[in-house]
Amino acid sequence: MGIRKYTTEELVQGCLENKREFQRMLYDQYAPVMYGICLQYAGDREQAKDILQNGFIKVFRNLHQYEGKGSLEGWIRRVITNTAIDHFKTQKKIHFILDEETQTEKGYVEEDIISQLQAGHLLECVSRLPEGARIIFNLHTLEGYNHQEISEKLNISVGTSKSQLNRAKTLLKKWISAELK
Numbered sequence: 001m002g003i004r005k006y007t008t009e010e011l012v013q014g015c016l017e018n019k020r021e022f023q024r025m026l027y028d029q030y031a032p033v034m035y036g037i038c039l040q041y042a043g044d045r046e047q048a049k050d051i052l053q054n055g056f057i058k059v060f061r062n063l064h065q066y067e068g069k070g071s072l073e074g075w076i077r078r079v080i081t082n083t084a085i086d087h088f089k090t091q092k093k094i095h096f097i098l099d100e101e102t103q104t105e106k107g108y109v110e111e112d113i114i115s116q117l118q119a120g121h122l123l124e125c126v127s128r129l130p131e132g133a134r135i136i137f138n139l140h141t142l143e144g145y146n147h148q149e150i151s152e153k154l155n156i157s158v159g160t161s162k163s164q165l166n167r168a169k170t171l172l173k174k175w176i177s178a179e180l181k
Contacts, residue, residue, distance in 0.1 A: 008072050015063050027056060030073060034080045040123065040138050041084035043131060055083035081143055085153050088135060125175055129168050136161055137168035 006014070006025065014022025035052050042048035059079050066075050126134060135154070139145045140161070145153070147161040154161075 009068065012063060012066060012068075012072065015060060023060060026059075030076050031056070033073070034076060037077060037080050038084060040126065040142065041081075041088070041135060047087075051084050051087050052080070054087070055080040058083055081139075082153075085135070085139075088131075089154065122172075125172055126168075128175070129171060133164045133168035133171065136164035140165050
């Protein structure tokens, strides 16, 4: 006799009824993927674990808001991403490095070189980016936010969002080009 698989609706309902076994199942099912997302935003594993823990606290507190529209994983991902953003906003830790090279419209990085890499290697390169550039790159490229949404979430200008994305792409292109030679 195997372990019973629960539907998403049953899993959510069990969590809403504060049944620990359902909460554990939900956590076990989604935490590995969400930890990967936390690592994309965090500077280190400990920070990623903190973000993950705080994110799942928010997931369980706000699960009643999940309406069953769209995937549960997508909803949890949004909560985790917002938790990562909040983490950096409350810590006042986002450092944006501005220089003339990234402030100009010239030199926007072509996507071709980035598309040549395997995802794992690209994520390793992204983790090396300066914090501000890494956060903007993740929000724009991986999460699909536009510059206006990023500026509102992080309380920065649209120009800063664009310049940080350009900085991230420029650094990635430089690092990847050096490795491909």
